[in-house]
Amino acid sequence: MKKVEIKGTDDTPNIILDAGSSILEFSGRSxxxxxxxxxxxxxxxxxxYAKSPNKKTEVIFRLDYFNTASSKILLDILLIFxxxxxxxxxxxxxxxxxxxxxxxxxxxEEYSEIVDIPFKIHSY
Amino acid sequence: xxxKDYMKLVYDFYNELLxxxxxxxxxxxxxxxxxxxxxxxTETKMDSYSENTSIKKKVFHVLIECLQNLSKHANDNSPGLxxxxxxxxxxxxGRLGNEDKDYQILTGNMVExxxxxxxxxxxxxxxxxxxxxxxxxxxxxxxxxxxxxxxGASLGLIDVAxxxxxKLEYNFIDIDDQNSFFILRTKITRN
Numbered sequence: 001m002k003k004v005e006i007k008g009t010d011d012t013p014n015i016i017l018d019a020g021s022s023i024l025e026f027s028g029r030s031x032x033x034x035x036x037x038x039x040x041x042x043x044x045x046x047x048x049y050a051k052s053p054n055k056k057t058e059v060i061f062r063l064d065y066f067n068t069a070s071s072k073i074l075l076d077i078l079l080i081f082x083x084x085x086x087x088x089x090x091x092x093x094x095x096x097x098x099x100x101x102x103x104x105x106x107x108x109e110e111y112s113e114i115v116d117i118p119f120k121i122h123s124y
Numbered sequence: 125x126x127x128k129d130y131m132k133l134v135y136d137f138y139n140e141l142l143x144x145x146x147x148x149x150x151x152x153x154x155x156x157x158x159x160x161x162x163x164x165x166t167e168t169k170m171d172s173y174s175e176n177t178s179i180k181k182k183v184f185h186v187l188i189e190c191l192q193n194l195s196k197h198a199n200d201n202s203p204g205l206x207x208x209x210x211x212x213x214x215x216x217x218g219r220l221g222n223e224d225k226d227y228q229i230l231t232g233n234m235v236e237x238x239x240x241x242x243x244x245x246x247x248x249x250x251x252x253x254x255x256x257x258x259x260x261x262x263x264x265x266x267x268x269x270x271x272x273x274x275x276g277a278s279l280g281l282i283d284v285a286x287x288x289x290x291k292l293e294y295n296f297i298d299i300d301d302q303n304s305f306f307i308l309r310t311k312i313t314r315n
Contacts, residue, residue, distance in 0.1 A: 010164070031160075031188060033156035065181070065185070067185075067192065067280075068189060068279035068283045069192070069279070071279065071283075072266055072269070072279065100176070100177035100178055101177060101178065101181055104181075110259070110263060113263070114266070
């Protein structure tokens with residue numbers, strides 16, 4: 001699959017989707033004007049990846065900020081990884097948050113409670 | 125009105141802002157660009173006096189959610205709304221409390237009366253829940269809500285209540301048979 005690399009802006013995150021390295025990463029800020037349009041091609045990529053995923057996938061979130069509209073989309077993305085995991089592939093989510101930012105840490109914990117995927121939460 | 129009345133009005137208005145410690149006041153159309161500009165302005169200001177990260181993030185978060193609630197209304201072209209009203213909102217950031225170390229964010233916008241019961245029910249539900257209850261409501265809403273309808277406003281209000289740990293103060297002021305003016309006040313305190 002074609003590697004996707006999107007450079008972040010002040011309202012959209014950095015995104016790397018690389019089937020070659022089995023590492024998918026979301027970092028920075030997410031409050032796009034139109035969340036659905038921004039994330040649509042990325043969700044399509046992940047859905048396509050889910051059809052023939054690698055044996056092992058690492059998903060990395062290193063977000064400073066996301067709005068509630070983005071939080072819903074992030075859950076949609078995590079739910080696709082949950083399917084990949086359910087189908088017998090190894091998936092590990094790494095959730096990074098700045099150590100002063102308890103809310104971001106809590107957000108990671110909540111996602112780990114909602115979706116059934118191995119989750120590691122790290123502060124930095 | 126005579127010119128001198130305007131002169132006095134400006135001075136009175138200025139004093140009102142100072143007395144109430146309003147540091148940012150905006151009335152008009154709220155777009156994504158306006159939202160980003162205010163977020164960045166407020167962030168820069170908080171950086172200038174080295175506000176602590178946790179408060180800074182909370183203010184940033186609440187500010188964006190409140191502005192996005194307003195911009196959602198700004199896009200509302202429901203036939204019931206009078207032209208020129210739906211796009212307008214008022215947005216205020218102010219200081220509060222002991223040595224003015226806390227923050228408040230106030231918003232005001234027109235809403236159709238028919239939408240009030242649902243909005244009021246959500247605000248009351250939020251205000252009756254404790255920390256865990258809000259967490260459960262958020263989790264339920266994020267799983268079950270759809271982005272186009274519930275994804276915006278209801279997640280936003282729940283989130284604001286969670287992030288601030290404060291009750292949402294609100295009021296609906298009667299305008300006419302069709303519309304009311306909705307005011308929402310949120311506080312970010314060091315508790």
